[in-house]
Amino acid sequence: MSTDDYDPPYAIARTPTEVALYLDLTPCPDCGSDQADWRDRLTALDDEPVLIYTGNCADCGALREYVFSPPPGPSPGPFGGLEPSELIDACQWLTAADRIAGQVAADDRSESARTVMTIARQAVEEVVKFIPPSEDAVPDEAFWTDAGRAERALDPGRFRLDRLLVIRDSYASV
Structure with missing residues (x-):
């Protein structure tokens, strides 16, 4: 598959570092805290590979979950490749x-x-x-x-x- 044909169902998480920054920048919708103990796993939804990050909010305990598509190939930089982020504006x-x-x-x-x-x-x-x-x-x-x-x-x-x-x-x- 060429990267030009890659059309994932979720925003692409280019690197773990980019995801970590995204999670730091995304507060809990219930209480506004940016603290959680995150766990990640690679799995499939509707036959598509996805990265799922889950964690409980450190302040209110709410379960938080974010689903991302993995990148189509290796990323050359710490945050991502040549394309702009789909997670962080x-x-x-x-x-x-x-x-x-x-x-x-x-x-x-x-x-x-x-x-x-x-x-x-x-x-x-x-x-x-x-x-x-x-x-x-x-x-x-x-x-x-x-x-x-x-x-x-x-x-x-x-x-x-x-x-x-x-x-x-x-x-x-x-």
């Missing part, structure tokens, strides 16, 4: 990058700081993947969360390619 990626980079002091040049900043840079690269080749900004359809749409409305320039590349490159300079 553009704003969520940039917010994650900011939060990750914020863990490092401006004057920290240690190996651990470089590792953290590499992850922040990779999260910014995930935002860039949403930009079509002939465009210069992240398109509206890349913002599917309420928070993402609100952030874009407040500062649409933040999602321009030139600004994203400056942020990405600044994270690489540590």
Whole structure:
């Protein structure tokens, strides 16, 4: 099967790291907590392979379950391949990058700081993947969360390619 023919029934979970970030960003619908003890399994639903993540909310005990399609092949990066995420919207990626980079002091040049900043840079690269080749900004359809749409409305320039590349490159300079 070619990856061009791959049309899964659920959003594609490109890597375990991407799923972990998605689960961290998705609060419990009952109480709003982002804490759960997650378990995963690969199984089949309607003869299609799926990844099922289940966990009980650490605060209210509610059972949470998310079903994803596995990627059609190996993923070359920590978060995913060349295609943009189907789980995490553009704003969520940039917010994650900011939060990750914020863990490092401006004057920290240690190996651990470089590792953290590499992850922040990779999260910014995930935002860039949403930009079509002939465009210069992240398109509206890349913002599917309420928070993402609100952030874009407040500062649409933040999602321009030139600004994203400056942020990405600044994270690489540590």
